[in-house]
Each structure stands twice: as C-alpha cells, then as structure tokens.
Amino acid sequence: MGTQLLETKKLWRKPLDTEKIKLPEAEICIIKDRCKGCGYCIQFCPREVLEESKEINARGVHPPRVKDSSKCALCGFCTAICPDFAIFVAEKTSEKKEAEKDEHRE
Amino acid sequence: MSTENRALLTGKHFLSGDLACAEGALAAGCRFFAGYPITPATEIAERMARRLPQIGATYIQMEDEIASIAAVIGASYAGLKAMTATSGPGFSLMQENIGLAVMTETPCVLVDVMRGGPSTGQPTMASQQDVMQAKWGSHGDYEIIALAPSSVQEAFDLTIEAFNCAETYRVPVMVMMDAIVGHMWEKVIIPSEDNIKIVNRKKPSVPPKEYMPFKPEQNLVPPMAVFGEGYRFHATGLTHDEDGGPRTESIRVQRKLVQRLCDKIRENSDKIVRTKGTMMEDAEIAVVAYGIESRAALSAVRKARADGIKAGLLRLVTLWPFPEESVAEIAKNVKTIVVPEMNYGQLVREVERAAKATPVTFLPKLGEEPHRPEEILEAIKGGTM
Amino acid sequence: MQTEIAHPLDVYLRETGIHNIWCTGCGNGILLNSFATALKELDFDLDKIVVVSGIGCIGRIAGYINADSFHTTHGRPIPFATGVKLANPELKVVVISGDGDLFAIGGNHFIHAARRNVDIKVICANNFNYGMTGGQQGPTTPLNVSTVTTPYGNIEHPFNLVHLAAGSGAVYVARWTTLHVRRLTESIKKALQKQGFSFIEVIAQCPEIYGKSTKMGNAIDFMNWFKKASEVQTFSDPAKAEVTRERIPVGEFVDIEKPTYEKLLREKIVQVENRTRGGT
Numbered sequence: 025m026g027t028q029l030l031e032t033k034k035l036w037r038k039p040l041d042t043e044k045i046k047l048p049e050a051e052i053c054i055i056k057d058r059c060k061g062c063g064y065c066i067q068f069c070p071r072e073v074l075e076e077s078k079e080i081n082a083r084g085v086h087p088p089r090v091k092d093s094s095k096c097a098l099c100g101f102c103t104a105i106c107p108d109f110a111i112f113v114a115e116k117t118s119e120k121k122e123a124e125k126d127e128h129r130e
Numbered sequence: 131m132s133t134e135n136r137a138l139l140t141g142k143h144f145l146s147g148d149l150a151c152a153e154g155a156l157a158a159g160c161r162f163f164a165g166y167p168i169t170p171a172t173e174i175a176e177r178m179a180r181r182l183p184q185i186g187a188t189y190i191q192m193e194d195e196i197a198s199i200a201a202v203i204g205a206s207y208a209g210l211k212a213m214t215a216t217s218g219p220g221f222s223l224m225q226e227n228i229g230l231a232v233m234t235e236t237p238c239v240l241v242d243v244m245r246g247g248p249s250t251g252q253p254t255m256a257s258q259q260d261v262m263q264a265k266w267g268s269h270g271d272y273e274i275i276a277l278a279p280s281s282v283q284e285a286f287d288l289t290i291e292a293f294n295c296a297e298t299y300r301v302p303v304m305v306m307m308d309a310i311v312g313h314m315w316e317k318v319i320i321p322s323e324d325n326i327k328i329v330n331r332k333k334p335s336v337p338p339k340e341y342m343p344f345k346p347e348q349n350l351v352p353p354m355a356v357f358g359e360g361y362r363f364h365a366t367g368l369t370h371d372e373d374g375g376p377r378t379e380s381i382r383v384q385r386k387l388v389q390r391l392c393d394k395i396r397e398n399s400d401k402i403v404r405t406k407g408t409m410m411e412d413a414e415i416a417v418v419a420y421g422i423e424s425r426a427a428l429s430a431v432r433k434a435r436a437d438g439i440k441a442g443l444l445r446l447v448t449l450w451p452f453p454e455e456s457v458a459e460i461a462k463n464v465k466t467i468v469v470p471e472m473n474y475g476q477l478v479r480e481v482e483r484a485a486k487a488t489p490v491t492f493l494p495k496l497g498e499e500p501h502r503p504e505e506i507l508e509a510i511k512g513g514t515m
Numbered sequence: 516m517q518t519e520i521a522h523p524l525d526v527y528l529r530e531t532g533i534h535n536i537w538c539t540g541c542g543n544g545i546l547l548n549s550f551a552t553a554l555k556e557l558d559f560d561l562d563k564i565v566v567v568s569g570i571g572c573i574g575r576i577a578g579y580i581n582a583d584s585f586h587t588t589h590g591r592p593i594p595f596a597t598g599v600k601l602a603n604p605e606l607k608v609v610v611i612s613g614d615g616d617l618f619a620i621g622g623n624h625f626i627h628a629a630r631r632n633v634d635i636k637v638i639c640a641n642n643f644n645y646g647m648t649g650g651q652q653g654p655t656t657p658l659n660v661s662t663v664t665t666p667y668g669n670i671e672h673p674f675n676l677v678h679l680a681a682g683s684g685a686v687y688v689a690r691w692t693t694l695h696v697r698r699l700t701e702s703i704k705k706a707l708q709k710q711g712f713s714f715i716e717v718i719a720q721c722p723e724i725y726g727k728s729t730k731m732g733n734a735i736d737f738m739n740w741f742k743k744a745s746e747v748q749t750f751s752d753p754a755k756a757e758v759t760r761e762r763i764p765v766g767e768f769v770d771i772e773k774p775t776y777e778k779l780l781r782e783k784i785v786q787v788e789n790r791t792r793g794g795t
Binding site (some may be wrong): 135162186188192196200209212226361362366 | 567582585596602780
C-alpha cells in the first residue's frame with residue numbers, strides 16, 4: 025500500500041521503512057442527495073480524487089463520485105469546504121476493510 | 131437611599147411617579163434595565179442605574195432606544211424580568227422591536243412617560259398623545275396590554291401588574307404614564323413581600339426533545355423555556371410554526387399564528403381589563419378618563435353631584451385591550467359620555483365605538499395642562515341639557 | 516429510498532440546516548461548516564451557546580444550528596446578544612450576520628458593543644451586497660461595481676471592516692475567505708475561547724446574485740479569485756487592510772487583552788454591594 029503512493033514521486037533512494045508504514049485507507053462518503061453541485065470538492069481536492077458523476081440526485085444536479093480512493097490522503101479539505109455537508113472522509117476502519125475483503129472473496 | 135441593598139423597600143415613601151415606577155419594577159422582580167435618556171422618563175433610568183447594582187442586577191445605558199428594547203428582549207429570553215422606559219420619540223423608535231417582542235412572545239415591560247408631540251414636541255410638557263400608538267404603533271395585526279397610572283401609588287402598583295401580565299401572557303406590556311403623573315410627588319406605600327402578588331412565566335413541563343416553543347396551552351399562551359436550560363429552541367420574528375421554525379410560505383401557519391397572538395389577549399381580556407367606577411351606579415352622565423385627567427374628572431364629578439347632577443366617573447386603568455364591555459355597559463345607562471383627554475382625539479374614538487348610539491362629548495387639551503375640573507364640569511352640565 | 520448516511524457534523528445542525536435555503540456554492544454554507552467544525556473540535560457544550568442572527572440569507576443560520584437561537588429584526592442581533600450575555604454571563608453568545616445587517620442598519624450597535632468590549636463573538640458573512648433581497652449595494656460593495664441599485668456603478672467607498680472593528684475597540688479581529696476554511700475554523704475557536712468583543716470577517720461568495728451581477732463567473736471562479744487575491748497577513752495594520760479586486764488581506768489583525776464589560780460590571784456591583792452593606 026505504501027509503495028503505491030511513493031511510486032507517484034521519483035525518490036533518490038527508497039526509505040528504509042517503506043514496507044513497515046501502513047498509510048491509512050480513506051473512506052470517502054458522499055451523501056448524494058445533499059449535494060447542490062457547486063463543484064468545490066472536485067475542484068479543490070489536491071489529489072484529484074473526485075469527479076462529477078453522471079447520475080442526477082434529488083436536487084437535480086450531478087453529485088461527485090470517487091475516481092480513485094487510493095489517491096486520497098485524508099486531508100479532509102472536501103469535508104471542510106462543502107457548503108452542504110454532503111461529503112466527508114474518514115479512515116477506513118479495520119472492520120470495513122475486513123468486510124470488503126469478504127466481499128471480494130464471494 | 132444610597133445605603134439600600136434591598137429590592138423591596140417596604141414602608142412609606144414620598145416619591146415621584148417615575149421613581150415609584152422604578153421601585154415597582156424592582157418589587158416585581160425586574161433585574162435588567164436597558165434604556166436611553168429622554169425627558170421625562172430619564173429619572174426612571176437614573177433610579178434603576180442607582181438601585182440595580184445595589185441588588186446585584188444589571189443596568190445598561192444603550193446607544194439608542196432601538197438597542198434598549200432589543201437588549202430587553204434578549205435579557206428576557208435569557209431568563210430575566212426586563213424593562214425599558216422612554217417617551218414619545220423613543221417609543222416611536224422602539225416600535226419595530228415591539229413587534230418582535232409580540233411575535234416572539236417575549237414578556238417585557240415598556241414605560242412611556244408621555245410628553246407633547248408629535249416629533250420632538252414639548253419635551254418638558256405632559257400629554258396623553260401616545261395612547262393610540264401603544265396599540266397601533268408597530269406594523270401588522272397584534273395586541274398588547276397597556277396600563278395607565280393616575281397616581282404615584284398606581285405608578286408603583288401598576289408596574290408590578292404590568293410585569294405580572296407580561297409573564298402571564300408572554301406579551302410586551304406598556305405603562306402609559308403622562309408626564310404629570312411621572313413627575314408629581316405623592317405618598318407611596320410599598321407593601322411587604324407577603325402582600326405583593328408576583329407572577330412568573332410558566333416553564334415547560336416536557337423534556338427538551340418534546341418541547342415546542344410556540345405550542346400554546348389552554349389559555350393560548352405557550353410555556354417559555356429560556357436560553358441555557360438545554361432546550362435548544364429557535365425563536366424568530368418570521369412567521370413560524372409551533373416548533374419555532376420559519377414558515378414564510380404557509381397561509382395556514384400565518385393565519386393560525388396571527389390569530390392566536392391576538393386572541394390570547396382578546397379572549398383573556400376579561401381577566402386583564404381593569405376599570406374603576408365612582409358614583410356610576412345611578413349616573414346619568416358618565417365621564418370616561420384615564421391618567422391625570424381622571425383626577426380632574428373625579429373632582430368635576432364630585433362638584434356635579436354637589437350641584438345635584440347624577441354624574442359618575444369610569445376610570446380606565448387598562449387602556450389596551452380597550453375596556454369595550456365596561457364602556458358599552460355604562461353607555462346603556464347614561465344619557466351622554468364626556469371624554470377629556472390631553473390630546474386631540476385618541477382614546478375617545480374607542481369610547482365612541484363602544485358607546486355606539488350614546489352621544490360622546492370630547493374635550494381635547496393640547497399643551498401641558500390637564501383639564502381643570504371646572505372645564506369638565508361645564509361639559510357635564512352641557513350634557514344635562 | 517436509501518436511508519441517509521449521517522455526517523459527523525449533523526449533531527451540530529437542525530434538520531433545516533441540511534435542507535437550507537442557500538444557493539449552490541453559497542459561502543454561508545461553508546461558514547456553517549466551519550462554525551460546526553469549530554464547535555466539534557472544542558467539544559463545545561451545545562447547551563451553553565446562543566446563536567443570534569439578523570436579517571439576510573446568513574440570518575437563517577441561527578435556525579440551522581442545534582442550539583438556543585434567535586433571529587432578530589434587521590440590524591439588531593448585537594444589542595439582543597448584549598442583553599442575553601448580561602442576563603446570563605455563563606452563556607457563550609455568538610452573533611452571525613451579514614455585512615448590511617451588521618454595518619449599515621446595525622452599524623451603530625456594532626461600534627458600541629465593540630467599544631464596551633461586551634463578551635460576544637460577531638462573525639460577519641461579507642458578500643458585498645444584500646443577497647436576500649436581490650443584490651442591492653451595501654456598505655462593503657466596492658467602488659464602481661454595478662449592482663441592482665448602483666446600475667451605473669457604485670460611487671460609495673466601502674468600509675474596511677477590519678479597521679472599523681479595530682478602531683471601535685474589538686479585542687480580536689480576523690478576516691478570512693471561505694477558501695481558508697481551516698484558518699477560519701481556528702479563528703472561530705480562538706474567538707470562542709477569548710474574553711471580550713471578538714470579530715471575524717468572512718469574505719463569502721454569493722455566486723448566484725453578486726457573482727452574476729458583477730460577472731465574476733461561477734462559484735469556482737469566485738473561489739479562484741479568493742485564491743489569487745488573498746494575502747495572508749500576521750497582525751498587520753488594520754488601516755491598510757482594505758479589500759480590493761486585486762488584494763484581499765486576510766489573517767489576524769488584532770489580538771489584545773482588555774477588561775470586558777461583564778468583568779467591570781461584576782466588580783462595580785461588588786463595590787456597590789460592599790458600600791451599601793457597610794453603610795447605615
């Protein structure tokens with residue numbers, strides 16, 4: 025997991041504890057029907073994790089969707105900048121990770 | 131007086147109407163005053179400035195009258211009995227927030243020591259020119275309660291009554307004191323605690339989760355939570371539902387709310403309205419008067435009786451809600467009604483309305499002096515013809 | 516219909532706060548988010564805070580926060596808040612209102628509350644116009660800007676609110692845009708914990724009305740303007756902190772200590788009580 029992120033940058037040497045560090049996995053929760061479509065989260069995410077989805081929500085706009093959650097650094101800017109409490113990030117709990125592993129196995 | 135640290139100064143005093151009013155407020159439990167200097171009400175502010183800190187309570191002179199009434203509403207919502215005092219020009223400034231107090235059902239007392247108007251007028255001369263404004267000054271349909279003391283003792287007693295009404299009906303109550311009553315000096319007896327009736331606002335009987343801040347009880351008045359008690363409620367000047375939330379688009383909510391705000395006074399008027407009849411039992415001519423005019427009227431009625439005329443006085447203690455029933459009742463039994471006022475025709479219109487077919491003679495008076503008893507007597511005699 | 520996921524800040528909001536009246540991209544929503552975040556980070560006891568607002572789009576915010584709240588007449592949240600605070604000094608009293616409400620009709624109340632150093636917090640959502648009523652000029656509308664009541668261009672100089680607050684005696688003065696969410700949250704936390712009259716100006720976008728009338732583009736263009744024009748200052752001279760098209764000075768401008776009105780009142784009352792007790 026750690027190496028995935030590091031590969032995006034060219035480093036002159038590989039850190040000694042790369043394998044040991046486990047970067048947190050992000051869970052990006054989008055409460056679709058609250059979104060008013062301002063686009064701030066999409067625009068200002070430093071990792072370009074989000075994009076406009078094709079679906080239309082109860083308010084008649086396109087809520088965001090996650091392009092690639094592995095890029096998310098849990099900075100929380102989307103959470104802070106959203107005027108409508110429609111998106112927040114949280115660290116994926118170990119239970120959630122287990123549940124996802126089970127889903128993949130089935 | 132500078133050594134007093136009691137709110138209730140039980141005993142005999144010699145005071146002016148303004149000072150008695152201030153002491154009445156303290157006796158009623160008023161612990162917040164926000165005001166602005168204005169002749170002839172300034173003495174109330176000065177008395178409160180001196181007395182409130184003595185009893186550990188708050189006096190603040192605000193930057194204008196609008197701020198004063200706003201602060202009073204805030205203090206009331208934070209749990210204190212709060213009052214302000216002003217005169218005509220300040221009363222005009224306060225009207226918008228009087229509407230806010232009505233709409234948010236804020237218990238508070240507002241004293242208007244009436245002086246010559248309109249506008250800056252005659253600051254040091256008395257009048258009764260604000261009595262219609264007390265009821266109609268703010269925009270929209272609403273009801274308030276207004277009381278008119280006619281003596282310094284009444285300035286004390288009716289201020290307590292004003293607080294009691296405010297707390298009972300969650301409404302702003304006006305004490306309409308002409309500047310003569312405000313500035314004259316008379317004996318006042320301040321009773322002991324056991325002899326004063328104090329009413330406090332009804333608190334909610336349900337836990338915060340179930341509390342609806344504007345849901346009325348049987349008497350059309352909602353119990354009142356205050357800030358800081360965990361109720362986390364919202365109050366707004368916008369048309370709102372029983373949960374306090376704005377419903378500006380709903381015809382049903384507007385109708386229901388405005389009607390209830392008016393009906394809570396109108397339907398309880400039998401409990402609110404006070405009048406005092408003197409020699410009315412067999413009266414053929416009635417004088418209907420309030421404030422300082424009622425003193426001259428009483429003298430005129432006595433003189434008339436001495437001259438063999440069956441005159442009587444109906445003194446209005448409550449100006450609003452207007453004592454229509456009392457006036458209608460006496461109108462049935464008398465030939466004519468005389469209304470002396472220190473204005474150019476205000477409450478007389480209400481008397482005419484209530485008296486219906488009974489003729490009403492209006493005696494106007496502008497410019498400081500109330501009617502002399504002889505002037506009223508002449509009108510009474512004119513009515514016998 | 517999927518049951519709605521709970522947002523971690525939902526506990527600080529009333530239901531109406533989530534289904535609010537604000538337009539897409541409205542800066543008021545970000546301010547609400549920032550304020551709720553500040554309450555969360557301080558683990559603030561919601562039973563001890565009173566939110567007071569005036570008239571305007573931002574005025575609806577009092578109804579959106581899950582705390583004791585009051586929505587006053589236009590321009591009057593500050594004197595109302597003063598009454599609340601003096602009646603119960605244990606309460607934290609926060610005024611959140613707009614540029615017109617606080618500085619046009621309410622201007623007199625602002626300067627006096629600041630002068631007295633009443634311990635209330637005033638947060639101004641400054642969107643340079645009267646949005647609720649359709650975009651009329653306000654006391655912070657920049658010179659030459661066209662609004663519905665300045666169709667030929669505004670000929671009035673706008674206030675420098677930071678300077679006004681500092682000059683009136685506020686003990687804490689800060690300005691941030693809604694883009695500076697984290698620093699805004701920090702300032703709100705600081706103000707909540709500080710004793711005395713604290714003022715935070717929040718430059719908030721009004722993309723649907725002010726944005727359209729001044730052709731600022733869409734909500735994102737507005738935010739990009741904040742990004743481009745903001746200059747973070749550290750206690751620079753409030754007199755030089757005017758907001759212009761080219762430059763929005765943000766940061767903290769004043770952070771001083773001064774006895775509050777409440778403190779002086781308490782001391783005075785003790786003095787008077789002792790004197791009267793001691794007298795005959």
